[in-house]
Amino acid sequence: MKRSPWQRRIDRAHELISQYAFAAEILGFYIHVARFQGELQRKLRSPLPQESPGSSIHEELTPNELSRLTSEFESFLTLVEAHGPKTLADLSRQLSARDQDFWAELLKQNWSAHAPSGPQSFLALAFLQPYAELLRSQEVLRSEFQRYAVCPFCNRKPGLGVLRQMGDGAARSLICSFCLAEWEFRRIVCPGCGEENDQKLAVFTAEDFNYIRVECCDTCKTYLKTIDLTKNGRAEPVVDELASAPLDLWAQDRGYAKLQNNLLGM
Numbered sequence: 001m002k003r004s005p006w007q008r009r010i011d012r013a014h015e016l017i018s019q020y021a022f023a024a025e026i027l028g029f030y031i032h033v034a035r036f037q038g039e040l041q042r043k044l045r046s047p048l049p050q051e052s053p054g055s056s057i058h059e060e061l062t063p064n065e066l067s068r069l070t071s072e073f074e075s076f077l078t079l080v081e082a083h084g085p086k087t088l089a090d091l092s093r094q095l096s097a098r099d100q101d102f103w104a105e106l107l108k109q110n111w112s113a114h115a116p117s118g119p120q121s122f123l124a125l126a127f128l129q130p131y132a133e134l135l136r137s138q139e140v141l142r143s144e145f146q147r148y149a150v151c152p153f154c155n156r157k158p159g160l161g162v163l164r165q166m167g168d169g170a171a172r173s174l175i176c177s178f179c180l181a182e183w184e185f186r187r188i189v190c191p192g193c194g195e196e197n198d199q200k201l202a203v204f205t206a207e208d209f210n211y212i213r214v215e216c217c218d219t220c221k222t223y224l225k226t227i228d229l230t231k232n233g234r235a236e237p238v239v240d241e242l243a244s245a246p247l248d249l250w251a252q253d254r255g256y257a258k259l260q261n262n263l264l265g266m
């Protein structure tokens with residue numbers, strides 16, 4: 001039976017837990033989140049009869065969409081409270097005490113804001129992510145936007161990169177931190193500032209994760225992790241990006257800021 005993308009990510013998380021003890025906690029949490037996200041996306045796939053046609057990732061959430069999403073948000077908060085790291089669990093407990101109007105506003109704002117602001121945003125975005133991915137998958141890529149380093153669908157910054165085999169070499173794509181769109185992007189260009197001088201673009205790898213490149217820019221001092229699928233075909237980019245948190249500490253110790261945190265806020 002063909003595994004859904006969610007199941008592939010969950011399976012990969014289990015695999016990485018057995019390999020990297022230090023990542024067990026965050027990946028254990030991720031597995032709960034991914035199960036919820038997969039289930040939510042399955043529910044959202046069947047449109048409500050009264051739903052207005054043409055829902056789009058570019059548009060604000062309609063009142064119908066919002067009430068549908070808001071009704072599912074409480075169970076997400078309960079999940080994070082039970083399984084999340086302490087700061088997120090505490091925050092979820094506080095948010096659980098608020099009412100539906102507050103949740104609706106939180107979801108609405110974060111759907112439209114292009115840069116997350118703090119842990120509350122990350123909770124909202126992690127919850128909204130399966131819906132963003134669903135709407136994006138129903139749209140056609142407007143190719144003229146692909147030269148930019150922001151998502152061609154939802155305008156957010158990429159959360160990671162991937163290298164895929166292309167002829168004799170490898171081509172780089174970027175993956176949206178929110179809707180998980182993937183678009184090709186030239187290899188020797190910083191997605192943070194457009195720097196093209198390879199003297200300024202350092203690439204680091206560590207023995208533990210020899211298939212993950214930490215791509216740093218000395219001009220804007222940002223970095224992005226790129227998963228080299230030509231070296232590790234088993235990797236699920238989003239999950240392997242999460243598991244390789246030690247590389248983030250390494251880059252941040254050297255003064256680089258992550259271009260865009262992942263949906264667990266890391």
Ligand SMILES: [Zn+2]
Pocket residue numbers: 151152153154155156176177178179180181
């Ligand atoms: Zn996007």
